[in-house]
Amino acid sequence: MSQQPDLVISNATVVNSDGRRAAHIVVRDGLVTDLADAARPAPAALRTIDAAGRLVIPGGVDGHCHVAQVTGRFRTLDDYRTTSTAALWGGTTTIIDFGIPRDAQETPLAAVLHKKELATESRCDVALHGAVISWNETVPWQLEQLAAEGVRSVKMYTTNRGTTMADGDTILKVMREMVRLDGLTYIHAEHDPIIADCTEQHAQDGRIGIGHLHRTRPELAEETSVKETLAMAEYTGAPVYFVHQSTPGAVDLVSDARSRGLEAFSETCPHYVTLDDSVYGSAFPEWFACCPPMRSARTVAALRERLATGAIHTMSSDHSCYDLSQKRERTDDVRAMPHGLPGVETRMPVTFTAMTGAGASVEDFVEAFSAGPARINAVPGKGRIAEGFDADLVIFDPAEERTVDGANLHMGTDFSPFHGDVLAGWPAVVVSGGRVVLDGQGFHDPGAAGRFLARNGFRQHQSATTAGVAHAAAF
Template identity: 60%
Template structure:
């Protein structure tokens, strides 16, 4: 055999979402160019060979929900594309999808998106983008056309957060119709705004605005009601929709029932909703868990895990939003004014693996589906999420028994804490290959430089 390779990974247990095999992986020019059976007589030559030694090798992770260098209200998240993607690679994620969300009503959707395209220049791994619309006007269809031409085939809409990111019902309906025209996907943050506002006002009247009272201000009902309402709008418009960070089994079941009726509805959850419950708000540092939606009661967390086991959840994303403790604590006495969101791009792999495999008892194949394959497929990243000839050489080697305790201050996320700080998590990457480059080698990181590419996405019907 005379095939010369840039990189050869031998003696690997190769795990895809649809099964596993023992074999060898050959890589040239950033792509997987050959897969060989374990018992092949002769291996090709390669510039470098890594002996996997029986470790699991899975596709590099695709995190479809990250917020990098995001301005919301008075706050800006702290990491850059350099730090966020460096953290992603440390955590086995080789592609992130960020959002071009207008900083305020004066910034147009296309301007927000182009700003993110400029910032991506510092990325260490591949980056795709979602657009976002806050308010409808006559220019929006042309802006969505321009996004699609750039290769951005999804738009995020918020049903809450009055005065910042919220889109009204007319805007949501009209944008969904435009996304149908453009063969795109509508991302939806679902919390019923009127319920959230009323509950928050009740908390204020009772003097209960400290962050420890967050679950009361954003109850499960607000999510469940908004999910049902948005599914109704999707049914009316015919739009495919992706429901971000679902936290309740009722919301996930509503999406599953919609799919049974023929609707194209996808459910995402996050590791913190599978591993943590609302008791964290009784801790000494409840500000470390300020996110929307909040953590739910223990019984709800168990029910959400059951929905994952049933196959009703499609993806696990981080919803990475990088603030530090100083920002969190500045206004933690008033949950209306403090920044919400958690750093999580680096811990997504071990946290999800712990929830799905170690605690949930599901197979590694199901974890791969949630971590890499489904987010790539649903979002039109056609060369990601699978170990197969022709796909990008994005790979993660790991020992499925290795457990580490999380030290938030020692991570690379641009923050000084993690919501999983002090927890023992299993499923940490030991070696990461991104675009054919070995960036993490048995725990030693080599900065590849600003090699991350903006990745265009195919239309939804082509995915």
């Protein structure tokens, strides 16, 4: 057996969320085994890639993806092979999908086990969230089984009545169980009575097509739901994570709750900090059908400022792979068309461009793109380039710009909401689990090499991470 490392990334500018240093990154058996002094010659290895001073960051962790998702009569067109390949093309080496019951007959446990089986085809590492729609006496046992599987978070929707919506009683009871099981409650926060009434009013006036989507789901609906959910989290003591926040008011509610000691977190998505509601008056408004919808330009600018200053904790894609034929079936009625955007591949450049353009550092970008999602979701071995962590690495030149061409992406659909945008922050080399999967020669399919990742308990992981950072700072 060779005593040489499998891989060395030489002459790297290693950027973690808490700082940067020049180093040679040494990789063996899928792990980073050393950050060698860049002032000395690089160690010999079976393969050496010269970073030539370029930035090297930890592989992205996308905490919010929907793969092969069935909602009502629509199914996204991707599978794990497709989505994980696109993720790697975009510098993301870990995705977290959702086991959401496809109908009233599928249980939360069955939904997760189904996704876990599908994930055996993944090219990158995969973790899962559970989901609960309605409460019954079996739910506590099912949540225990999910925790034993390493699924330590559960998503609930406060809207979408008749499909995925959980009522307030269910949300509160699940929060209690997640405290007991040291888990994290995920919430899609939009106030359903406001949305249902607003949508009905627009329908009566004949303003229910895609061009009116942003008017049917007002900012007030999101912020009202966040406020109510935070009250339940405070009452139960449950850590709570809000997905795809689209308004600065929603983020500020979470920030205020954190100042009172609540364990609450804000996520946003690339489209909410770059696209505004003028897209619904464009030639192709169906490209932007998602919930919540895009907001006003003023709201977008304020949200981007909160991302740059760290009030928003994670950037996720909310990847949902519908194609234009599905989107165009019912553009006349937003209640009947599928909502969700493809974005796992473009998350890195859109986020990097938006954050650095707003004055954030590369370290801030790493926090939102990789370190924060790994830490908050209690994913071991991810989000940092350090000895003992997984060798998930991305080399890129921050000055290199490319134009998005939706037809030439790899997400299994035929469009991108960012088509034509000029973006920086594209990966040049991607290493996943010690394997070079993307370099100047193109993509190298690793096969079904992705692992299912069992996650730690939420508070257990936060305590261990805090202790680990303090220990590292002492040396």
